[in-house]
Amino acid sequence: MKRFIVFLLGLSLIINMVLWTACAKEDSLSELETTKEPTRETTEETEEETKEETESFSDSDIPNDLPLESDQVLKILKMPFDEGKLLTLFVLGKKSENAELFGVREIRVYDKKTLLQSVQVKEAIDIDGVDGIDDGYTACFTAEESAYLKDVNFDGYLDLEICGWVPNNSLPYYYWIWNNQKKRFEYAFCLQLVEIDTENKRLVAWYKVENGLYYTDYYHVNEKSELELLEREVEDVRPK
DSSP states (O other), X not given: OHHHHHHHHHHHHHHHHHHHHHHHXXXXXXXXXXXXXXXXXHHHHHXXXXXXXXXXXXXXXXXXXXXXXXXXXXXXXXXXXXXXXXXXXXXXXEEOSSSXXXXXXXXXXXETTEEEEEEETHHHHHHHOOOOSSTTOOOBSOSTTSEEEEOSSOSSSXXXXXXXXXXXXXXXXXXXXXXXXXXXXXXXXXEOEEEEEXXXXXXXXXXXXXXXXXEEEEEEEOTTSOEEEEEEEEEEOOOO
């Protein structure tokens, strides 16, 4: 009789252990599924947010009429002005077919979706420069280096700088000064700018005059957006 009771107790213990193990596995699977599900949903949400940001950028920043003809948008510049307003500048140009160079032909200035101005590079080429990769185009090494916004007359407004062409020394740049009264850029000058001296409010240009002769010029931009030479340093290493 005692053996039979012991047998029943042992059988009951085995059954309880089997049932407990099964429940534990089920709980573990439930916890695992619960852990995996949010991870998958989070990934989908992240991908969707990234997609929405990309679509939003494309819709808001690229007007329907760009790019034009064979040109492409080389670069987009953002310019703050007048109480937090923001202008968008689209640098239009193309890559050279014969060299690893890029050329700018036009810069379109938008206030949101409204076109304020179309800056033609040919204006500067006809006055102060030479054609770059094609007629009416500049020449620069990369699309990123094609244009910048810099305050070169120290009036608190950013001005437009466009890389001109690729000589055998420092690079020349074309400059359009922002006229805040007229709300437009106005062509001013071409300069081989190497530094903006904000402390002394002057522009530093460096260039080679001839082999062994180099000039470092210091300029001020006057109220007429003209360059005024303040000082010149001469480095003459030509054979005597």
